[in-house]
Amino acid sequence: MNLKPHFSDIVAGIKISFAYKFDFLIFLITAPINLIIFAYLWTSIFSITGQEVIQGYTLQTMIDYFVLSLIVSLLAWSDVDTWIEIDNIKGNIIANFLKPVKFIYHNYFFELGLKIVGFCINIIPVLILAIPFLHLQIYSYTATAIALGSLFLASILTFMLTYIIGLTAFWLKRIQGLRRLKRASLLFLSGGIIPLSFFPVWYTYLSRFLPFEHIRYTPINIYLGIYTTTSPWFTNIYTILLIQIIWVLILWYLAVKIEHHAFKKFAGAGA
Amino acid sequence: MKPIINIQDLKKTYITHHREPGILNAIKSLFNRKHQLKHALKGVSFQIQKGELVGLIGPNGAGKSTTIKALSGVLYPTSGLVNVLNYTPWKDRIHYVKEIGVVFGQKEQLWWDLPAIDTFHLNKDLFNIPEKEFTPRLKMMLKLLDLEEVSKNPVRDLSLGERMKCKLVAALLHNPQLVFLDEPSIGLDVIAKDIMRDFIIKVNKKEKTTFIVTTHDMQDIERLCKRVIIINHGTIVYDGSLQAIKKSYLQTKIIHVKFEEPAPPFKFKGCRLRTKDTYELIIEVDTKQQPINKVVQHILSKYTFADMEIQDPPIEEIIQKIYKEKKGE
Numbered sequence: 355m356n357l358k359p360h361f362s363d364i365v366a367g368i369k370i371s372f373a374y375k376f377d378f379l380i381f382l383i384t385a386p387i388n389l390i391i392f393a394y395l396w397t398s399i400f401s402i403t404g405q406e407v408i409q410g411y412t413l414q415t416m417i418d419y420f421v422l423s424l425i426v427s428l429l430a431w432s433d434v435d436t437w438i439e440i441d442n443i444k445g446n447i448i449a450n451f452l453k454p455v456k457f458i459y460h461n462y463f464f465e466l467g468l469k470i471v472g473f474c475i476n477i478i479p480v481l482i483l484a485i486p487f488l489h490l491q492i493y494s495y496t497a498t499a500i501a502l503g504s505l506f507l508a509s510i511l512t513f514m515l516t517y518i519i520g521l522t523a524f525w526l527k528r529i530q531g532l533r534r535l536k537r538a539s540l541l542f543l544s545g546g547i548i549p550l551s552f553f554p555v556w557y558t559y560l561s562r563f564l565p566f567e568h569i570r571y572t573p574i575n576i577y578l579g580i581y582t583t584t585s586p587w588f589t590n591i592y593t594i595l596l597i598q599i600i601w602v603l604i605l606w607y608l609a610v611k612i613e614h615h616a617f618k619k620f621a622g623a624g625a
Numbered sequence: 626m627k628p629i630i631n632i633q634d635l636k637k638t639y640i641t642h643h644r645e646p647g648i649l650n651a652i653k654s655l656f657n658r659k660h661q662l663k664h665a666l667k668g669v670s671f672q673i674q675k676g677e678l679v680g681l682i683g684p685n686g687a688g689k690s691t692t693i694k695a696l697s698g699v700l701y702p703t704s705g706l707v708n709v710l711n712y713t714p715w716k717d718r719i720h721y722v723k724e725i726g727v728v729f730g731q732k733e734q735l736w737w738d739l740p741a742i743d744t745f746h747l748n749k750d751l752f753n754i755p756e757k758e759f760t761p762r763l764k765m766m767l768k769l770l771d772l773e774e775v776s777k778n779p780v781r782d783l784s785l786g787e788r789m790k791c792k793l794v795a796a797l798l799h800n801p802q803l804v805f806l807d808e809p810s811i812g813l814d815v816i817a818k819d820i821m822r823d824f825i826i827k828v829n830k831k832e833k834t835t836f837i838v839t840t841h842d843m844q845d846i847e848r849l850c851k852r853v854i855i856i857n858h859g860t861i862v863y864d865g866s867l868q869a870i871k872k873s874y875l876q877t878k879i880i881h882v883k884f885e886e887p888a889p890p891f892k893f894k895g896c897r898l899r900t901k902d903t904y905e906l907i908i909e910v911d912t913k914q915q916p917i918n919k920v921v922q923h924i925l926s927k928y929t930f931a932d933m934e935i936q937d938p939p940i941e942e943i944i945q946k947i948y949k950e951k952k953g954e
């Protein structure tokens with residue numbers, strides 16, 4: 355596989371991240387502000403309820419959860435559906451079809467460039483805030499390394515899910531409603547608003563076999579040591595990683611099948 | 626010699642929506658949407674040889690751009706056979722697009738937020754262009770199209786004409802064998818058009834690059850093409866030499882003369898007054914009877930006017946004449 359063309363897309367993503375000075379500066383403070391809001395919110399909830407443990411989480415583990423959730427979200431996000439929709443409506447998608455790379459790879463590597471910059475500029479202020487002030491700690495170096503691997507898979511999963519939503523624009527043209535629905539449900543079902551242990555028990559079982567929790571909840575729980583190599587099969591790291599990999603493969607297969615029909619649908623009318 | 630483009634009976638049909646104006650109709654269309662089958666191409670066939678510079682012309686919605694899109698691999702046609710450089714464009718897209726260059730005049734093809742020079746450098750990796758070919762070629766193109774400074778500004782800040790010239794550079798950097806230009810002169814001023822036409826001719830002669838150009842501007846065709854394909858309502862109505870078209874259908878010129886005061890009466894040998902507005906005369910000149918420069922000299926010496934423009938008859942008129950001739954056969 356010739357990586358040079360993909361490198362070109364990564365570089366484009368990196369360069370575009372620096373194109374707007376003000377936007378770049380705002381990026382620097384967004385993550386720390388989010389973190390302060392969550393820390394304040396959960397400190398208040400624990401102090402109002404007077405409980406030391408809520409659904410198995412202490413205040414410290416809850417704050418850890420949200421620090422990690424924020425770090426995961428720096429890599430496990432995707433806007434590819436928005437670009438496909440807009441480029442489809444305006445006809446500019448033609449420019450992407452004229453590149454000697456697969457459409458899916460072009461989008462993935464371009465977004466990877468954006469993610470690299472986004473991650474690098476956000477992670478430093480987040481860690482500066484999280485380690486000394488919010489007492490974030492490393493539970494185990496091995497778990498951290500596995501969590502990073504799981505985070506990589508989570509990032510691909512998010513991209514694939516969003517890419518498939520984006521492909522529907524070839525039929526539906528406007529998919530703003532669908533995109534909002536996806537964003538809200540992914541945030542909720544992946545444990546971005548509250549940890550999934552707050553959900554009904556039957557759902558926590560079902561959720562393990564769906565892709566959603568594996569884009570956020572899974573790498574966090576590996577880091578926190580909730581999933582380990584010695585846990586029973588349902589919370590065992592090997593099972594969880596296998597489910598994540600199977601979902602990447604399923605979504606990859608679906609994306610390739612759907613895109614074949616989507617490109618046939620493209621009429622380029624008025625373009 | 627085997628043609629590098631061979632198209633047989635190319636058809637493209639797609640579905641579009643149809644709705645009357647008004648809010649009520651907009652709401653109604655949510656429940657009852659009227660679909661319309663649009664036949665963009667109804668069976669187009671032609672061949673093109675290596676090194677040719679062919680003009681593809683026709684009125685709005687004729688099917689020119691659809692043909693270019695199918696030929697450049699971005700569109701799946703409904704049916705038909707297309708062989709370009711031994712590829713079926715939409716099936717072998719990734720390998721095929723390395724061999725061609727495409728400019729869509731009305732589409733964005735450069736990275737909008739970056740200076741154009743960045744797109745050129747990114748294309749170097751994308752198309753795997755060797756360094757020793759890339760640098761001198763880029764330098765030469767930037768100089769010829771006067772883009773050395775402009776290419777360092779973000780694309781979003783460039784004028785339409787500057788963007789068009791940059792798109793042309795991006796399309797030619799990897800030295801493609803075949804180039805499709807879809808309305809490349811749109812938005813360009815007279816000088817920029819001239820520079821671009823010279824550039825295309827130079828590349829065509831030097832590299833034996835084949836060019837297919839769609840345009841509304843007959844001047845483009847006259848300067849660039851020896852062969853013309855006229856397309857209308859998705860079918861080819863003429864495929865032949867420009868010389869033959871000129872001889873048969875381009876024997877008239879249209880002069881628009883604008884006045885600051887009410888337009889005076891006009892009469893001159895070989896000329897016919899098409900319309901007379903209060904402040905404008907539109908004169909049709911039969912160039913067989915009267916050379917255009919004589920008419921211009923006459924206007925210059927007899928009238929005080931605000932503005933004057935010489936045009937070719939619109940492509941629609943040429944097509945009408947071709948249809949009339951075919952009916953007469």
